[in-house]
Amino acid sequence: MTQPWTLHEDRALPADPVTRPIAREIYQQTRSLPIVSMHGHVPVEWFAHDTPFTDPAELLVVPDHYLLRMIISQGRYALHELGVPAVDGSAPVEADPRAIWRRFCEHWPAFRGTPTRFWMEHELVEIFGVTQRPSAETADAIYDRIAAEIADPGFRPRALLDRFDIEVIGTTDPAWASLEHHHALAAQGMGERVLPTFRPDPLLLLDNLTFTHDVLATGAAAGVQVNDYATYLDALRAQRLRFKAAGGVATDHGPATPDTTPLPDDDAARLFDAAFNGRPVTGAQVAAFSAHMLFEMARMASEDGLVMQIHPGVERGHARRMTRRYGSDKGYDIPVAVEFTRALQPMLDAFGHHPGFRTIVFTIDEDVYSRELAPLAGVYPAMRLGAPWWFIDSPEAMRRFRETATETAGFANLSGFVDDTRAFCSIPARHDLARRIDAGSLARLVAEHRLDLDEAADTAVDLAYRLPRLAYAAR
Amino acid sequence: MTQPWTLHEDRALPADPVTRPIAREIYQQTRSLPIVSMHGHVPVEWFAHDTPFTDPAELLVVPDHYLLRMIISQGRYALHELGVPAVDGSAPVEADPRAIWRRFCEHWPAFRGTPTRFWMEHELVEIFGVTQRPSAETADAIYDRIAAEIADPGFRPRALLDRFDIEVIGTTDPAWASLEHHHALAAQGMGERVLPTFRPDPLLLLDNLTFTHDVLATGAAAGVQVNDYATYLDALRAQRLRFKAAGGVATDHGPATPDTTPLPDDDAARLFDAAFNGRPVTGAQVAAFSAHMLFEMARMASEDGLVMQIHPGVERGHARRMTRRYGSDKGYDIPVAVEFTRALQPMLDAFGHHPGFRTIVFTIDEDVYSRELAPLAGVYPAMRLGAPWWFIDSPEAMRRFRETATETAGFANLSGFVDDTRAFCSIPARHDLARRIDAGSLARLVAEHRLDLDEAADTAVDLAYRLPRLAYAAR
Amino acid sequence: MTQPWTLHEDRALPADPVTRPIAREIYQQTRSLPIVSMHGHVPVEWFAHDTPFTDPAELLVVPDHYLLRMIISQGRYALHELGVPAVDGSAPVEADPRAIWRRFCEHWPAFRGTPTRFWMEHELVEIFGVTQRPSAETADAIYDRIAAEIADPGFRPRALLDRFDIEVIGTTDPAWASLEHHHALAAQGMGERVLPTFRPDPLLLLDNLTFTHDVLATGAAAGVQVNDYATYLDALRAQRLRFKAAGGVATDHGPATPDTTPLPDDDAARLFDAAFNGRPVTGAQVAAFSAHMLFEMARMASEDGLVMQIHPGVERGHARRMTRRYGSDKGYDIPVAVEFTRALQPMLDAFGHHPGFRTIVFTIDEDVYSRELAPLAGVYPAMRLGAPWWFIDSPEAMRRFRETATETAGFANLSGFVDDTRAFCSIPARHDLARRIDAGSLARLVAEHRLDLDEAADTAVDLAYRLPRLAYAAR
Known part of the structure; x- marks a missing residue:
């Protein structure tokens, strides 16, 4: 290869000569839209300090x-x-x-x-x-x-926000976050551009080794003295509201399973007390409390309007020895099969038609798209089906998503494109790729006379911009 | 869009310019074939009374x-x-x-x-x-x-049967049906056009709240006084024969799981007695009896030749509160994962080579096509793999079915197209769509030189007409 | 069809007019490469005796x-x-x-x-x-x-090896094989062309009806008197080395599940003793010992460098009556769902980064490609993801494999094409089909500007030749 390396104008569009020109036309409608990046892991400090890389x-x-x-x-x-x-x-x-x-x-x-x-x-x-x-x-x-x-200097984080045309970006923050960086950004007029996301996973996991510490830290951040289950719920409620006040629109949940079966309050309180006071809890109790608290998080969401993101089904730190040596998030998290139909039933039965509730459900177990998640998203008003995420945020997997989820869920019940990355510079590339794949998928529907071109172009804008805006509108 | 709304001649055919003309040629072989609609939910009363809509x-x-x-x-x-x-x-x-x-x-x-x-x-x-x-x-x-x-008047149900060119249509009828409407139709010469289908689900489910009532009603319809397990089996046998006499060719089974493990007769009799006499039964007993009775239904099928349709794996009435309020079949039935290989083993081992037995197995858990159902249908003479059904009776899902099931099952072990709807006017559209998708899939095989054109055209006619006729021929 | 039956030059290449010429160009790079056939079931006797068919x-x-x-x-x-x-x-x-x-x-x-x-x-x-x-x-x-x-005479087995351009072929041999045929072939200079593969399944299965006999036979072949767990392990180790000395590069494992959870040595020894001495063992004990021994096989592999092939998840002899009548391997083996993420965790945590260990994992449960196997192969250096196998060694399934596995595993973590057949004459056809499908899949990446043509051609040669050579290089 001696010629200079360039990007082909039509990259990731379908090859066949009938579909490509249609895809190109649809892609023109979305290529310059601003980026809505509601679910990411870029550290808020980067924007607060605007430090050079x-x-x-x-x-x-x-x-x-x-x-x-x-x-x-x-x-x-x-x-x-x-x-x-x-x-x-x-x-x-x-x-x-x-x-x-x-x-x-x-x-x-x-x-x-x-x-x-x-x-x-x-x-x-x-x-x-x-x-x-x-x-x-x-x-x-x-x-x-x-x-x-x-x-x-044009390459400092805030300048890149402009250069990348990122209209809004969500960060992921621990439940006990002080939110000082978000407050500082708000003071500088960036409060609606960089939004905190409430991530309470460690607080819902009774066998988290630092459970008591994390709960107390959350209480401290929220201004609530936690000493039992009731005050624990108070702290969660209060801290959720602090996130909302700091611009937050969503919470983020990565449980082992999406089970949402509630417990009687007394049982939940007893389990909380045991863990909070350092007494042993069984694996079954950990699972039961996690399911109960997911239900409670849905209840709180229906009250405060924060959008509830759920993405279960990952075995974290699969190579134990490597994780002990190098820490987490180093590439050793591996998906497992997940059951959603029965797991989400209690939550959706209770809140699935609640006007104040919105949940966005993600999966990396693709098998559930056509069998479980599209049928659920296709009837419950409160549920949106999240975009392909993590390992499956890729050309072929995005196409499979369109082909397995859309027919039953429809486009209107999707979250639109959601990246999920800590690689800041990859955000424009990810959104561009998604827009190209969506243009190609929609073009196929047009080429097969299953959708008119004006509908396809309109739907492309939905997926790239309007749907994420709608899905993540705090209610 | 200002031009009038029309249907494109080539809709749902593949877009690529090599494959489309081949698809068009194949589709010409099937587009005018009569409709064979063996698995549906249009009420028989519509045809018996021929009431205007x-x-x-x-x-x-x-x-x-x-x-x-x-x-x-x-x-x-x-x-x-x-x-x-x-x-x-x-x-x-x-x-x-x-x-x-x-x-x-x-x-x-x-x-x-x-x-x-x-x-x-x-x-x-x-x-x-x-x-x-x-x-x-x-x-x-x-x-x-x-x-x-x-x-x-040309829009009354019977006129539409002609207009839609429906050669034969199956209705789904409760096991205790009097079949009076079918008898009336038969008296008017329509006995081979509108066929009853025997659906005994409630009779096999010990925790059905009206179990005793339903069993007695079935006995009454069959002319059998049921008072124990033996007379219960007699009533089922007799009523199956009454359906067959009224033109029926098939039974229809929607169990929670496709387990077919038989029980010792004494155990089955004891479980029946308990439920029949209003004594409590456990969930495990309900499941065991259901599996046992599925096996017994296969045995009866091998004796009377009624084709046994099985479509398991649906959580009915997922939104409990909505179901209590609005009743069942309102869009809240959601699929779950299903295991077939081990579940069907007892039945297929016992009857899978029986010349009088025919079972057609449907799924909405697509994961099992290549892993379980195609391998099973590809060896057991008694089994046919049913067409994509319900949520997956759609363009992309039908294509996936062709691509995941055919290579192992072959075409000859499929049921051919089977719609499943209570929306009468959608029947021609559904068959037309299936014929178009099949034409496109077969055209791809031809375009890739994996099948000759004459074979593809012949196979298209098989799928649209001959295979459903064969699959549902009472034996 | 009156014209003579011929093979189309472009068969199994993509139909669309943009992609096909690229596919043709890529296929030219691999069509004449020698065949590497490392995982097969052609009897070694055929080559040793060179008997006419x-x-x-x-x-x-x-x-x-x-x-x-x-x-x-x-x-x-x-x-x-x-x-x-x-x-x-x-x-x-x-x-x-x-x-x-x-x-x-x-x-x-x-x-x-x-x-x-x-x-x-x-x-x-x-x-x-x-x-x-x-x-x-x-x-x-x-x-x-x-x-x-x-x-x-040009159709005798050895002549066909030349005619088919089979550079190397693996046979599958029982763990107790004397290897006399392989020794005879080696003496005739074919020792690097026809390689034995060590298949110890019956020795790891405590409820194998001939367990004691098979263990003793293996010991006899290895020259080890087995009387307890320690000498059983010695016999396995020794016989593995005899296979390696006879040219073997790999072992082959078809367990019911891929569970690799090790037991304490004492527990393993006790279970072995029970079965070896004809005392009853429970199903749970059988499963636990199988998992333990899979772990031990990995340990031995890390020591002797034999490549460990694992392909679980098949219900053997599904039609019991037919299997009793006609024996095994008659088409009644049916796949079941398999879990890999948790099952392989103990083995991969222990040996997944070991420089002497290599495992190739096959599946016929396609659901796990994107969810489990590609993520695992995409991080553990010791693991390679095996090619689609058995029922899924077919055009559509190979395409699905490319589309579901490559994005996360990359090409470099694949085994390359591996046939698996006892139909000797089908070997060239199988390799040719795989090369065509790979050419088509790679051509699509080129046509969509996701890969440059030189990269695609190089990758095609990797998949057809270099990767199987590398994956099966004893370490």
Whole structure:
């Protein structure tokens, strides 16, 4: 390959000559829409402090577990050689960002066919003006190019918010967050652009090793002295309202299963007391309390109007020894099968028609789209079906989603596109990819005379912009 | 959109320019074939009485839970505002059919991408001559147009049977049915056109609240005084024969699971006695008896030759409060995962090679096509794999079925197309859609040189006509 | 169809006019590559004795359960009429190979849309020069043609190895194999071409009726006197090394589930003692010991470097009565759902980063590709994801595999194509089909500008040749 590396105008659009021009026409309706990014993991500090990025490895490799996991899978390097410190100090972390970058570049062929390849290509060419395909040979030149770019003030986080045309971005924050950064941003007029999201998972998990500490911290942040189940609920309610006051529109829940079976209050109170006071609880009790509290979170949501995001079904830290050594979120979280129909039944029966309640349900177990989630989202007014997420935020999986979910759920019961990343620079690439895939899927419906072109174009704008805005409107 | 609303000649055929002409050629072989509709829910009374339809809402909206559920999901109207009475009298049912029709029309965009959109478009244009896309603005004009059509004597049920070219249609009838309407139809020479189907679900479910009543009613219809397990079996046998004598060719079974493990007769008799005499039975006993009776139904089928349809795996009335208020079949039935390999093993081991036995197995859990149902149908002579059903009777799901089931089951082990609807006017649209999708799938095999054109055309006729005729031939 | 039967040059390539020429170009890179066939069931005796094949039925019909099961499913013939003896002597086996061949040919239409059709068409035309489509009418002429071909010395097994350009072929051998045939082949310079594979399933299954016998036989072959758990492990270790010395590179495991939870050694020893001495063991104990031994097999693999193939999830002999009558492997093995994420966790946590360990995991439960297997293979260096296998070694299923597995696993974490057959003559057809499907899938990535053409061509060679070579390199 000697010609300069460029992005093809029609990338990720369908190949067939009848469908592509229609897809192109639909994509023109959405390509310049602002980005709505309601579910992400970019640290709020980046925007509050607007600190410059340090180097290409720190920006693009080390925080991105998609990249790390693929390099690890090839067996040549360990995580500490990719910039991830071993928390047990058993090995020195690589201190040279250029060495990390080289290791990433030499693995470029391993990313063929993955969404990372698509996103990174977009980022390198579009954001950093790179003109060479990554490889051991080109690594240094690309490194220098990116390093020069990020030294520019136009590359600081807030400037990028503008450059990327991000209209609104959600951060994910612990339930006990002080929200000081969000308050500071609000004071600077960015309160409706960078929104906190309330993530209470550790507070609902009785075998969380720091359960009592986390509950008390949440109480402290909320100004509630927690000493029993009732005050625990008070603290949750109060802290939810503090998030809402700071611009928050949603809560985020990643339980082991989506079971929402409520317990009698007395039983819940007894289980809470046991864990809060350090007495042992069984696995079954942990599961029962989690299900109960998911139900209670739905009740609170129906009262305060925060949108409830649920994304269950991940075995965290599958490689125990690696997780002990390098910490969590390093690429070792693996999905498991999830049952939704019976699990969500108590919650949807109770709140599924409540005008104040909205839940968005995500899955990485694709089997449930046509069998469970589309049928549920296709009847309960309170439920929206979330976009393909995490491993399945990719071209083929997004197409499968359109083909397995839409026929039963309809478009109007979807969340629209939702990225989910801590790789800030990948956000425009992810939204662009989703808009291209949606344009292609809609174009097929037009080419097969199953939808008129005006309807398809209108639906594309729904998916890219209006539906996420609607789905995440606090109620 | 200012041009009149029309149906494109090539709708639902593949877009790519190589495959479409082949698909068109294959579709020409099937488009005019008569309709074989062996598994449906149109009330036999319609044909027996040949009563005119009252109004567009009563005909097209109120009985169709696909329509109701999508409107409900948008949160603007409740079921009683769509013509469904609240059985608790808590709200007045909408009495104005035109208001119901308007509510449907204003929701037209919510149906984009759903099979309902495709069917309804076909019905409105092809059957009623509508030339405007439904919307709040066009609702009244369309209503008037349909109302005028259905006032015509040519629109009475029997006339439509001819107009739709329905060669044979199955109705679904309770096990205790007197079959008087079928007898009346037979007396008028329609006994081979409108066939009863024996549906004994409530008789196999020990926790059915009206179990004793239903069993006695079945006995009464069959002329058998039931007082124990042996006479219960006698009544089932006798009533099956009465259905067969009235033209019936099949039975229909919708158990919670497809478990077919038989019990020792003594155990089965004891469980029957308990439930029949109003003594409590456990959930496990209910499940065990259901499995046992499914096995017994297979045995009876191998004796009397009635084809045994099985379609398990639906959680009925998921929104308990809505079901209490509005009754069943209102769009709140949600699928669950189903295991078939082990569940069907006892039945298939015992009767799977029996020359008198035929079972057609349906699923809405698509995951089992390639893993379980196609491998089973691909070896047991007695088993046929049913067409995609209910939520998955849709373009994409039908394509997935072809791609996941055919390679292992072959075409010859399929039921051919089977609609499943209480929306009478949608029957031609459903068969037309299936024929188009099959033509497209077969055309792809031809375009990829995996099948010759003459074979594809022959297979298309199999799927549309010959296979359902064969699959439902009483043995 | 009057024109002679031929194979289309572009068969199984995508139909659309943009993608096909790209696919053709990619396929040119792989069509002439030698065949690497590491996972098969061709008997080693064929190569050791180089015996001529007897007749077309014996060669092409009787040993191929894909063919048998489809004919059986049509209900006209029983297995003994297809050349499979009833072991209970209840019916005489068909002795006339021509009659068997006719029965196969008259069922030709039943194979439409199945991979068997594709493979057999390739074999008949390409290997045997047949020019007529099989049918009742053409059966005899085709029979004569094949019979004439196989009478030629150029059709003996070793000659076919050359003609098929099979660079290396694995056989599957019982754990107690003497390996005499492999030693004989090695003595004739074929030791690196025909490799044994160690299959210890019966030794890990405590309720195997011949458990003690099989264990003692393995010990005898290995030269180890087994009398307890420790010597049992010694025998396994020693026999693995004998396989390795005879050219073996891999072991093959078909457990009921992929559970790999180890037991304390004392518990394992106690369970072994019980079964070895004929005392009863429970189902739970059987499962626990199987899981434990899978873990131990991984440990041994990390020590001796034999590649560990795992393919769980099959209910063997589903039709019990047929299996009692005709034996196993007659088409009645049916897949069941399998859980991998939690099942493989102990093994992968312990050995997943071990430089000496390599495991290749196969599934016929496709649901797990995107949810479980691709995420696992995409991070653990020791794991490779096996190619679609058995029922899913077919055009559509291979495409689904590319679309559901590649995005998360990447190409580099796949095994490349692996056939799995006892139908020797189908091997070239299977590899050719896989190369065509891969070319088509890669061409789509190129046509959608998601991969450059040089990358796609390079990846095609990886999948067809380099990856299986790498994946099965003993470590």
